[in-house]
Amino acid sequence: MAQTAHPPRVSYDPRTPNRNQIIQSPENRGNLTYQRMIFGNVSSIFNAAVDDDFVIKNPCRARSVRAPKKDTPKVVPWTAERVEAVTDALPERYKITAIQGAGLGLRQGEIFGLSPDDVDFLGRSVAIRRQVRLFTNGSMAFRLPKGGKSRTVPLPQSVALALSAHIQKFPPVAVTLPWDTPEGKPLTVELIVTTPDGKALSRNDFNRYVWGPTLEEAKVERTSRADGMHALRHYYASVLLDAGESIKAVSEYLGHTDPGFTLRTYTHLMPSSAERTRKAVDAALSSCAPIVPREAAK
Structure with a gap:
């Protein structure tokens, strides 16, 4: 009975920089948008590899792997x-x-x-x-x-x-x-x-x-x-x-x-x-008589 031929398993060289090392390199470490883009591209490649029987699972979906957080800049309100x-x-x-x-x-x-x-x-x-x-x-x-x-x-x-x-x-x-x-x-x-x-x-x-x-x-x-x-x-x-x-x-x-x-x-x-304490006390005392001695206020 003829056996179905499977593509060879992918071997990895430990000396080759891994995905996390590339994503978190000094030039990219602070750029979360770039990290998410790379992670998404790598995950898509592994999905295709799973579909073509090159690998069994997509490692990007493993519980031990966390996708880079979304880069959400802080709101800076207008004056x-x-x-x-x-x-x-x-x-x-x-x-x-x-x-x-x-x-x-x-x-x-x-x-x-x-x-x-x-x-x-x-x-x-x-x-x-x-x-x-x-x-x-x-x-x-x-x-x-x-x-x-x-x-x-x-x-x-x-x-x-x-x-x-x-x-x-x-x-x-x-x-x-x-x-x-x-x-x-x-x-x-x-x-x-x-x-x-x-x-x-x-x-x-x-x-x-x-x-x-x-x-x-x-x-x-x-x-x-x-x-x-x-x-x-x-x-x-x-x-x-x-x-x-x-x-x-x-x-x-x-x-x-x-x-x-x-x-x-x-x-x-x-x-x-x-700051809340300062405002609360100032508001409470704003209608009261001055509590600072006149000599000290001069």
């Missing part, structure tokens, strides 16, 4: 001065988008999908019920916010005044889009922000023709995606954390499904225990 400069540089019609991002922590699609019916001026809250979703074919639809659930965020007085002024100057426009998918049931919503001809804002068009030129006018060098509209959301989170707001509350306001994600993203922005 209040930069937020103000960008807001001032935006066209009058779109200034409110920056205020919604920095003052309510909304995602870009949520800003585009906000309706005056979502704003409770008396109760000082905003219900985030939908976003404007852009699909790869260029079509748009209303959809639930990221994570598939709505949320409610506090409405600061400054944001309420800005929204009221914008609505008076640029009356909301009823826009009809399909719900959830391009083939979904049509839904008509009055939107706070639209194009001059009364259409829903497209993320791509807004970023290209409004946001990009605005950053140039404000002299903000856009070096990465971190300088997109999401920067306003990071600013919102940093303001809340600096004020001592809890991670749980910040996570709820941002619409994160996992508070742990919020903590991992913004933990480096949380004030230290010593």
Whole structure:
């Protein structure tokens, strides 16, 4: 009976640098993106080798092998001065988008999908019920916010005044889009922000023709995606954390499904225990009589 021929097993020379040695060489040790790319390529090669019976298993999938961690740069929030400069540089019609991002922590699609019916001026809250979703074919639809659930965020007085002024100057426009998918049931919503001809804002068009030129006018060098509209959301989170707001509350306001994600993203922005103590005592004593002797204050 004829035996099936198998390709010879691969032999390894111990003097040859192994995968981990190459990935973690001095020139690549700090570049996690490069490490993940190499690891993924090597794993793909071994998958092909398994399919062709050159090796029995893919060693990259062994329990003892850990893939390089994802390179997640720390969030560096914009300063209040930069937020103000960008807001001032935006066209009058779109200034409110920056205020919604920095003052309510909304995602870009949520800003585009906000309706005056979502704003409770008396109760000082905003219900985030939908976003404007852009699909790869260029079509748009209303959809639930990221994570598939709505949320409610506090409405600061400054944001309420800005929204009221914008609505008076640029009356909301009823826009009809399909719900959830391009083939979904049509839904008509009055939107706070639209194009001059009364259409829903497209993320791509807004970023290209409004946001990009605005950053140039404000002299903000856009070096990465971190300088997109999401920067306003990071600013919102940093303001809340600096004020001592809890991670749980910040996570709820941002619409994160996992508070742990919020903590991992913004933990480096949380004030230290010593700084919180200083602020708490200063706030408590700010209305009291001076406790520093006049002679010492001179």
